[in-house]
Amino acid sequence: MKNHVFRPLFAVIGIVVLVLAARMFYVPKDFGIHERGYMYGWYRKSNEEDWKKIQVKYQGAEYCKDCHDKNYAGIKKSPHQNIQCENCHGPAIEHPSEPPKLTIDRSRQQCLRCHYPLPYPSSGRSKIKGIDPDKHNPDMECSMCHNPHHPNLEGMR
Amino acid sequence: MVHGEIWTVKELFVTPNEYIYWSVQIVMYPFMTGLVAGAFVLSSLYHVFGIKELKDIARFALVFSFALLFVAPMPIMLHLQHPFRGINVMMTSHFTSAIAAFGIVFFTYGAIVASELWFLYRRHFVVKALALQDKQDKTMREWAEYLLYCSLTLGVYDVSEESLHRDEKAIKVLAGIGIPVACFLHGYAGFIFGSVKANALWMTPLMPVIFIMSAIVSGIALCMLTYIVVMEYRKFMLKRARKRWETSLEEVKGAELHVVTMTAKYLVFFLIFAISLELLDLIFRGYTAVKSWDVLRTIIYERDFYDIFIMQYGIGNLIPLILFLTPGLTVRRAVLGVMLVLFGVFMMRWNVVIGGQAFSLTFAGFMHYHLPIIPHDWETFKEGLGGALTIFIMPFVLFYFIAKIFPVFTSKEAQ
Amino acid sequence: MITRRDFLKKTVTIAGVAVPLAAFSIIDPETLFAQVAAEKTKVRWAFLVDTYKCVGCGFCVKACKLENEVPYDANVTRTWVERYVLTKDGKLYADSPKGARDGYSSTKIDLGMGKFQDIKKDNIEKAYFVPKLCNQCENPPCVQVCPVGATYQAPDGVVLVDRSWCIGCGYCIMACPYGVRFFHPVYHTAEKCNFCYHRITKGMKTACVEACPFGARKIGNIKDPNDPVTKIIRTERVGVLKSEFGTKPQAFYIGLDEEVR
Numbered sequence: 151m152k153n154h155v156f157r158p159l160f161a162v163i164g165i166v167v168l169v170l171a172a173r174m175f176y177v178p179k180d181f182g183i184h185e186r187g188y189m190y191g192w193y194r195k196s197n198e199e200d201w202k203k204i205q206v207k208y209q210g211a212e213y214c215k216d217c218h219d220k221n222y223a224g225i226k227k228s229p230h231q232n233i234q235c236e237n238c239h240g241p242a243i244e245h246p247s248e249p250p251k252l253t254i255d256r257s258r259q260q261c262l263r264c265h266y267p268l269p270y271p272s273s274g275r276s277k278i279k280g281i282d283p284d285k286h287n288p289d290m291e292c293s294m295c296h297n298p299h300h301p302n303l304e305g306m307r
Numbered sequence: 308m309v310h311g312e313i314w315t316v317k318e319l320f321v322t323p324n325e326y327i328y329w330s331v332q333i334v335m336y337p338f339m340t341g342l343v344a345g346a347f348v349l350s351s352l353y354h355v356f357g358i359k360e361l362k363d364i365a366r367f368a369l370v371f372s373f374a375l376l377f378v379a380p381m382p383i384m385l386h387l388q389h390p391f392r393g394i395n396v397m398m399t400s401h402f403t404s405a406i407a408a409f410g411i412v413f414f415t416y417g418a419i420v421a422s423e424l425w426f427l428y429r430r431h432f433v434v435k436a437l438a439l440q441d442k443q444d445k446t447m448r449e450w451a452e453y454l455l456y457c458s459l460t461l462g463v464y465d466v467s468e469e470s471l472h473r474d475e476k477a478i479k480v481l482a483g484i485g486i487p488v489a490c491f492l493h494g495y496a497g498f499i500f501g502s503v504k505a506n507a508l509w510m511t512p513l514m515p516v517i518f519i520m521s522a523i524v525s526g527i528a529l530c531m532l533t534y535i536v537v538m539e540y541r542k543f544m545l546k547r548a549r550k551r552w553e554t555s556l557e558e559v560k561g562a563e564l565h566v567v568t569m570t571a572k573y574l575v576f577f578l579i580f581a582i583s584l585e586l587l588d589l590i591f592r593g594y595t596a597v598k599s600w601d602v603l604r605t606i607i608y609e610r611d612f613y614d615i616f617i618m619q620y621g622i623g624n625l626i627p628l629i630l631f632l633t634p635g636l637t638v639r640r641a642v643l644g645v646m647l648v649l650f651g652v653f654m655m656r657w658n659v660v661i662g663g664q665a666f667s668l669t670f671a672g673f674m675h676y677h678l679p680i681i682p683h684d685w686e687t688f689k690e691g692l693g694g695a696l697t698i699f700i701m702p703f704v705l706f707y708f709i710a711k712i713f714p715v716f717t718s719k720e721a722q
Numbered sequence: 723m724i725t726r727r728d729f730l731k732k733t734v735t736i737a738g739v740a741v742p743l744a745a746f747s748i749i750d751p752e753t754l755f756a757q758v759a760a761e762k763t764k765v766r767w768a769f770l771v772d773t774y775k776c777v778g779c780g781f782c783v784k785a786c787k788l789e790n791e792v793p794y795d796a797n798v799t800r801t802w803v804e805r806y807v808l809t810k811d812g813k814l815y816a817d818s819p820k821g822a823r824d825g826y827s828s829t830k831i832d833l834g835m836g837k838f839q840d841i842k843k844d845n846i847e848k849a850y851f852v853p854k855l856c857n858q859c860e861n862p863p864c865v866q867v868c869p870v871g872a873t874y875q876a877p878d879g880v881v882l883v884d885r886s887w888c889i890g891c892g893y894c895i896m897a898c899p900y901g902v903r904f905f906h907p908v909y910h911t912a913e914k915c916n917f918c919y920h921r922i923t924k925g926m927k928t929a930c931v932e933a934c935p936f937g938a939r940k941i942g943n944i945k946d947p948n949d950p951v952t953k954i955i956r957t958e959r960v961g962v963l964k965s966e967f968g969t970k971p972q973a974f975y976i977g978l979d980e981e982v983r
Contacts, residue, residue: 154473155426155476157461158422158425158461161461176394181399184874185763185877186876191875192871193884193887198876198919200884201916202920204919206789207929208789232937234932237935240788241788259825262827263778263824263827264825270848272848273773273776273851309798309904309905317834317835319834320818322818322901323798323818324902326904328895329892388891389888389889389910392870395869399871404867407869409869499893504863668901670983671814
């Protein structure tokens with residue numbers, strides 16, 4: 151045969167066609183070029199919905215207000231008013247159905263996040279009052295004396 | 308432990324998510340693709356430019372390039388966190404990414420090498436197929452061989468002078484097209500690094516060119532080494548079996564000095580080119596001294612001084628140059644030279660990949676890479692010394708099997 | 723004997739049928755960059771960080787980890803806070819222990835490899851905290867280099883990762899100039915801050931914005947001129963990180979010092 155030279159080429163083209171056919175089954179139908187163009191918008195569109203469906207865990211202080219009104223009202227009048235309940239109590243998720251009880255982080259480490267004094271001029275940190283953890287009641291939880299919902303010295307236990 | 312944590316040690320100011328993510332397998336990958344490209348270019352030097360002294364090594368280089376081709380994707384498969392999704396690169400290629408070129412370039416290159424091999428060995432397949440066809444009682448193995456050779460003929464049984472002449476022309480065309488494709492194959496690997504603007508060491512337009520040049524160097528060196536080893540081993544084995552005088556005296560010669568000398572000339576040429584480009588890059592960086600220069604200077608001249616100047620430039624480049632340029636080259640000296648060259652090319656990949664991750668994005672911190680030597684789980688094996696060695700021996704293992712179908716030693720059948 | 727013309731005709735027909743015409747759209751500049759399409763969207767998320775207000779408490783990091791299911795003890799995080807201390811003798815000391823997951827409760831700077839450097843109060847010239855997170859860049863280099871289209875930019879500007887498609891090559895992680903990406907220790911795919919996409923699309927704030935007691939973090943829609951974040955970005959002096967890379971980051975910083983990396 152005179153044109154045997156092109157046999158390998160036909161074999162290659164055959165393989166390419168097979169790959170393109172396989173592609174029709176393997177690649178999801180909504181995979182393509184979307185709003186941001188080929189460079190930034192080449193993806194499977196339904197993935198956006200996948201991310202939107204993730205469960206929300208932190209509900210925010212307003213979620214806690216209705217049941218825990220006393221603590222809510224108390225903390226809102228104190229210097230801790232801007233600290234979220236969930237910062238110390240963990241994410242509410244679907245509390246009270248799940249989880250039925252939230253933990254309370256009573257560790258010294260929790261309070262030292264802000265109240266370990268760092269002498270940093272030009273940072274808001276230097277304006278927060280702090281203690282030396284090795285000298286100030288080192289083997290007690292802070293909340294033994296200070297009520298986090300009402301941390302003024304008048305509220306000392 | 309997160310991925311990369313076990314072999315990374317951070318020093319000074321490094322951001323929390325920074326680890327050495329691209330470890331030894333990413334060093335092996337450009338090393339392997341470089342060998343592929345280099346072996347092919349060597350083979351093409353005979354087929355396209357007709358340099359007759361390279362005829363023996365040309366056939367050998369082509370088959371070896373084919374064996375290497377199957378090995379080249381292996382480091383990637385070992386590196387990927389989801390290796391079975393690797394096919395996504397072909398299915399939904401995002402061509403704004405250099406890595407996406409992998410599918411197309413590799414496939415094209417594979418098609419070229421496979422086609423060239425077909426033309427080279429077509430007559431051998433036809434002869435084998437016809438011989439087995441006539442045989443009456445075929446064993447299982449012989450049936451399998453018969454089917455194999457029949458399919459390898461692609462249905463073409465014409466072995467007339469005219470058809471063989473056409474084969475030669477086709478080989479020439481393919482070898483000619485193949486050279487730029489082989490350059491592209493490794494050039495894109497260099498582009499993968501050179502285009503990452505976030506990495507101060509990697510980003511340079513010279514990267515693709517440096518990679519191509521050192522790839523050709525490594526390919527030539529590996530072919531020379533394997534050629535010498537294989538020819539000498541053959542000579543040794545034939546001498547031992549004194550009774551079997553099937554092969555003529557000429558074919559027992561072992562490694563031919565004139566072949567080695569000729570090939571070494573090309574090796575030296577490309578080696579000098581590669582070194583010049585790398586030194587140019589270094590000089591430019593020092594001269595322009597942009598923001599990243601402080602930390603890069605610390606890496607290049609202090610922390611990685613040994614790896615770069617002693618191992619790569621010294622042992623890997625300077626000593627081989629001396630070995631090859633001193634008059635009176637012997638096969639033994641050439642063996643040492645090519646082994647050191649291969650080591651130098653490997654160190655170049657190492658210094659680029661690992662060196663590029665030796666400093667933090669903050670330019671105020673460093674990361675040490677500790678290659679996992681003794682594996683204690685799959686990850687420390689595949690991304691450690693075990694994985695690297697496995698990849699390194701694979702081409703030889705595959706070559707052994709492939710050479711059974713595509714015999715490389717000049718015999719009357721394969722001519 | 724087949725002529726060259728016949729051969730070409732046959733090959734092109736076969737190949738042409740196999741390749742979908744839509745593939746050629748990638749060479750159309752408008753489709754490639756789709757500036758026109760992006761201009762039509764009504765929402766474009768932007769972030770505002772006030773480094774004067776940040777005290778390094780780390781509540782944001784803790785909240786982010788729990789909200790986005792990044793394993794708490796893993797040494798990777800979608801957002802973190804860096805501490806910078808500049809001394810009177812002209813030296814910079816900076817660290818980010820566990821990404822500030824546990825806040826900063828020591829004056830000792832973590833130098834890595836078990837070493838620490840205590841800095842005396844009198845030696846401090848200036849010191850501050852810098853929260854960091856994904857900038858959801860307008861020209862995200864991480865999206866550009868993804869070989870399979872697993873990471874992408876949604877029409878509202880947030881850069882997301884498709885966990886079912888990511889092959890785990892790590893190219894996006896290497897391409898990010900800000901170091902915000904990492905491999906998720908469980909899913910083994912690329913991971914990064916996505917502005918709590920599941921929250922902002924429901925009208926909530928991101929976990930870190932909500933958790934921050936000092937108002938150092940804010941998120942808003944830069945296309946809405948009445949958004950308080952937009953007003954600040956437009957009228958006050960703000961900076962961005964590493965603008966020289968041309969990524970056009972959408973996280974803006976008040977009080978961004980020259981020493982910030």
